[in-house]
Amino acid sequence: MTDDGPGSHARRTGWSGWTPRNRWLAGGGAATGAALLGLLLAAQVGASPACAAPPAGGSTYQGKATFYDAQGQGGNCSFDSAPADRMHVALGPTEYSDAAACGGYLDVTGPRGTVRVVVMDQCPECATGHIDLSREAFARIADPVQGIVPVSYRAVVDPPTGPLAFRIKEGASQWWFAVRVTNHGNPLASVEARTGSGWRELVRHDYNYWLADDGLGPGPYTLRVTDVAGNQASVSGLTLAPEQTQTTDVRLYGSGGSGPAAGAGSSSATGSGSTSGRSAERSPTPDTASAAESPSARPTPAGSASASPSPTAGAAGFGAAASSAVTPAAAPADPPPACG
Template sequence: MDALLRCMIFLVLFHALLVNPCYCFKRNSFNVSHLENKEEDNKWRTGKATHYGPPKGAGSTGGACGYGDTVEKHPFNKMISAGGGSIYRNGKGCGSCYKVKCTENKECSGKSVRVVISDECGGCGEGHFDLSCTSFESLAKKGQDHGKNLIDAGMIKIEYKRIACNFWRTIAFETDKGANPFHFIVQIQYQNGYGDIEKVELKEQGSKKWHPMQHSWGARWFLSIGKELNPPYSIRLTQTGNGKSKTIKARKVIPKSWKPGKVYWSQSNL
């Protein structure tokens, strides 16, 4: 009888795990934001796209968001774009994700691709994406000739919509090379979700006060309060989009022994 009972309990637990693999685990042990970021703008908008930078490249090295050569690596993989004013948003649009597709040119595949905003398209109007050659060519039908022909077109009509980013990694904080204990500057990278970072706050070790940081340029924020800051630092981010706000805290993400020009990873994402 005991053996039969144990067998029945095993079958119930096995079925629970099969249907819901998270059944026996704490929800907090998973970064579930990757699964929940399904928001997107349901309306496709019309715009136009050009391209810049070298063939098969990632646009320009650096760019107005300050990401540097990370745009060539995973998860950006050169699939980036410079955006016009309403997309770049004076840098607050840095790291935002869009679906882009072209349908009117005969070389277009009609399939959408995801691009990340990493640069500013100076002087560009509403709905203008200045794509890296890699992302521009990815809009074409398969085959080298189609990609080359689309590149040769120069400017094409597109459709686009905002989507939630899903980088499958935690948020990174890169300290600026000019940062110091009196004037702290940090760049934010790989934030998930639908919306832009509208507020960044910093808390020193041993303090309960959150200091509001100021937006500097691109994806960089700074704090200077007239005294030396006491590390480690916790950073709180507020993301706003689609009428909703989300807040996340990266506790002691900048260690006591922090150095300028280094990347520090949080334990979570939006």
């Protein structure tokens, strides 16, 4: 059943406004549970996290899970749509950490077993340790009738994924630049642009685009991507083609993965370079996927000029990880992970 009281909420997606989300709470204590959950979490809405950070690899967190309907949209991380397998999760403001968690994966264990989900969204009123799964993912670990269940979860290190893909935001020009990176597997630590003989670090915004507010010129561009595990790759030949996905043959780690890559576009780019002893390897162009992007365009400054995009627009996406097999698991303790 759909609860429109304290257990339901709305979500801001990029610049496009608020997108409704419905959370389900079922069973005999549904109404009471929804009210209590709303009271417990209301203080989280609009509050700035004291020590925001995504779940760290190698650590296991104890908490609770609810579920919601993303309505096919790509959430605060600005994905074009939910993954095809519908295995995704929304995190509270502290763990979402202004989009720092976007595109990473969690293994979540509940009463029925374990499922792997991609971080796609933010749950504005979720306290630290409270994760909001897609309905389909929740059903892998518990009976949806329960509504709220204790879980444990951990960040996946180097999950299988496809080659890097880049999407320059609509409204971008030589005077204002914004790019989204997908298929990186581990959460990203930085995205930099080559400028002359040096590198300029772009600024990540909470809708998961990396910005240079005064632009990077007309292109083509060379971007360097680094993830939280220290994997790094440089990709050159990216063009100023807003609303297109530019696919590459570069992975931040590994020589291939079982997770299908989404978002083949008409453009392509080449990549090279790495650090930490891991090479950025090449692979075939990923499979196609299509969906409309959620956030609205930022207006281009008056008098600016933009490069002409390629005639064919590609669709963006991200590498979807397969859910793990269901295995018996004991219900974990309820306290959320410590922050600090």
